[in-house]
Amino acid sequence: MLYGRDAERAAIDGLLDQVAGGAGGCLVLRGEPGIGKTALLGYAAEAATGMFVLRTAGVEPESDLGYATLHRLLRPLFDRIDTLPGPQSLALGVVFGRASGPAPDRFLVALATLSLLSEAAAERPVLCLVDDAHWADAPTVAALAFVARRLADEPVAMLVAARGDEGRPVDTAGLIDLPVVGLDPAAAEALLADQHKQLSAGERAELLRATAGNPLAIRELPAGGVRAGDPVPLAAGLQRAFLDRVRRLDADAQHFLLLAAADGEGKLDTIGRAFPTAAAELADLASSDGQTLTFEHPLVRSAVYYGASxxxxxxxxxxxxxxxxxxxxxxxxxxxxxxxxxxxxxxxxxxxxxxxxxxxxxxxxxxxxxxxxxxxxxxxxxxxxxxxxxxxxxxxxxxxxxxxxxxxxxxxxxxxxxDRDVRLDITGLRALMELRTGVPSDALALLLPALPDVPRTDRERSQWLLMLFGEASFHANAAKAWSEIAEIGELLADDTDDALLSRLFRGVCRIREGADPGLLPSDLASLRGISDPVKLTWAGGMTWGLGDRDLGRQLRRQAVSQARAAGAAGVLAWALGFVVADELSRGHFGSAEAYAEEGYQLAVETGQPNSACDHQGSLALVAALTGRQERTRQLTDELLAQAGARGLAGTAAAARRALALLELAAGRPAAALEHVDVHGGLAHPGMLLYAVPELVEAAVRSGQPERALEPYERYRGWAQASESAELRATAARCAALLQTGENAEQSYQLALKWHAQQESPLESARTELLFGEFLRRERRRSQARPHLQAAEEIFHQLGAVVWAGRAAEELRATGATVARRGAGPVLELTPQERRIVEAVREGASNREIAAQLFLSPRTVDYHLRKVFQKAGITSRAELVHLEF
Known part of the structure; x- marks a missing residue:
């Protein structure tokens, strides 16, 4: 029987009513030992009429045994595991020891858990009760937190009970935290009167004071005695009270309980083999169902175990x-x-x-x-x-x-x-951690002296460290370190098959200096055979830098697909950043924003703050290109502060480029120039070349072309060496800006020719705009109009409203009449809805989309219904032609 607890019961009843209506959620009951968390879970189980109730509890001795607590929770659903998508079914089978296979990513296990609960909830609502979560193993805690944050559209309720100051912390970010405190005086009096009728009024008053409304203390402490003026005993006092009860048992019973406490699982078969003498009397400290022994309370287990020597x-x-x-x-x-x-x-x-x-x-x-x-x-x-x-x-x-x-x-x-291998592994891991969560320049300081020590025959380690260095040098903007490592890259690259990534790295170093990359004829074709998503992402980035943008995009898309298939959320969070860049370059702002939002959430969940910053930088670029000035400045202010604290030069460069694009679109080139001309000639080559088109346009338009000459020459050399149509187009546009008269006109025409060979609508429109402006200033208005009209049309289609407005103003200046475009009906989709629509367009089923996006099929179906309602359509086929 529960005494008091009106607020807690109301919260639980509200959650159960919510689940009965088809929407789920999670409550975290947090409080000290004995405060009543387990009783509240019991209340929920009794109140869950018609629901499928699953229960589990963390056990301290098992806190290091992976997925032990999750195994107990899902055991009643094991017969449904085979109905899950193959990778998810195998993942649960492997971690529960029911199948053989490669170790699954922890997020794939979490996704499989969500899917399994969703499948069960399709028949009737599900209630998951997790007691003593602070003693649950870390993989279970992570999986349940993942699931709990994705229950909004599922008829699944989760109640988690945990202590706040003991065991493993339970992260409640995004969940409802319900503190459980002592009983109010009236409820405490009622419980005391029910449990200890023999006490005098003075003894009752002293016990109520000492226990501070802790129900378990009210029930148990009189057996151990409470002296007047004693401090509130709580866990320590309760443990002593239980230990006193244990000590009153005979030696055999005490030893039997100690074995049970040490065992963790409480299997009577195991305990019986270790101590054949059965204990007849356990004084209500534990109970048995014939197979398993269960302690009355976790404090009993602690008392038994830590009370022994x-x-x-x-x-x-x-x-x-x-x-x-x-x-x-x-x-x-x-x-x-x-x-x-x-x-x-x-x-x-x-x-x-x-x-x-x-x-x-x-x-x-x-x-x-x-x-x-x-x-x-x-x-x-x-x-x-x-x-x-x-x-x-x-x-x-x-x-x-x-x-x-x-x-x-x-x-x-x-x-x-x-041992050299151990030293290199330590160095590589520490560098990787700094790169993802710390300061990239610290990663460089670790890697630079280690790389020359790698044996040339140890391809796996050498390429891993080299790739880490490539990332770290960019984010740290380390020009000098890049020069030094380029020499090591030359040494590590040879003609063997397993040196492919090293050759690519060497090629990028060379091409950024305008030299031939020195690749083998078969190298680029061989990249398609890579299956590891991390290596694919690296390969895609280097191929992009070599100028083969199409292959680079394909490899990065392949990397994301592989990471999704493996449920590798940490890798996916990082790899998505490159796909976002690809979508931006193609003018697909909606999908770029959706990918960036997804990547940001995954980066936060997987503990990668630097990757989260990268995605915020992409979101700032999207906001700038689509004319959301307030959003752009809010994001860039946050980013520049974080980038400064961590030395994230790449993140800072993205933020400044977003601000520069905002200023250029608004016709403020001098302000734009101050954002992109901050590195001078000391920048890392990748950083130096990052925003050269913006730098040249801002410098020329503000009357300071000399500030862009040296970066432009390096950019031009990179474009020529790479043979990339996209790079050559922007390089030709930069040349046109720096030229006059006939030379400028020829360069603009050359840029448009190169643009026509590759999909880059945003850059093509910018070239059309600048060419039209050039022709208008040359008083060739009729020739300017087609270019300005093309620019305005493309910008409008892309949603680059500020750029479209600038093109329209230029067009009016030629004497043309420009119809003011109304806003028109705009289909507003959330980033999640955009991703789902794109996946449907790619032919994926709801179940496949759910696996890709770490959702349940029911949640995907919910979002699709919302899209149908917003768009006024009734079939998946109509999504193909949907514009947003």
């Missing part, structure tokens, strides 16, 4: 390890052996390392890291200890635990590893 705890773990002798129990055996050891033991360390490898193969990054860390602690030599800490760090990073990864890396480095 260290030697007794180690002996309990050793006893359990001895009976876990089947292959299926190998990981639990290794874990118990690790807990049983009290000194270095290479045999146990090696067994733990094997367990870590198995856990990693099941995508149990957190479990693998914990096993590697314990193996490191038990290692007999510093070399093995360093190697194992490095392995733990890699798994922590894979699991999204950057703080844990840094902790393990620190310990590995303090051991001064002598």
């Amino acid at each position: 260290p030697a007794e705890r180690r002996a309990a773990h050793r006893s359990l390890a001895e009976v876990l002798d089947s292959p299926a129990d190998a990981d639990r055996r290794a874990w118990h052996l690790g807990r049983a050891a009290d000194a270095a033991d290479e045999t146990i360390a090696a067994e733990l390392e094997l367990s870590a490898v198995r856990a990693a193969a099941r995508a149990g990054s957190a479990a693998a890291a914990a096993a590697w860390e314990r193996a490191a602690e038990l290692s007999e030599t510093p070399a093995d200890r360093a190697r194992r800490y490095a392995g733990a760090a890699a798994r922590r990073w894979e699991g999204g635990d950057s703080a844990g990864a840094r902790w393990a890396l620190d310990r590995a480095e303090r051991l001064v590893p002598t």
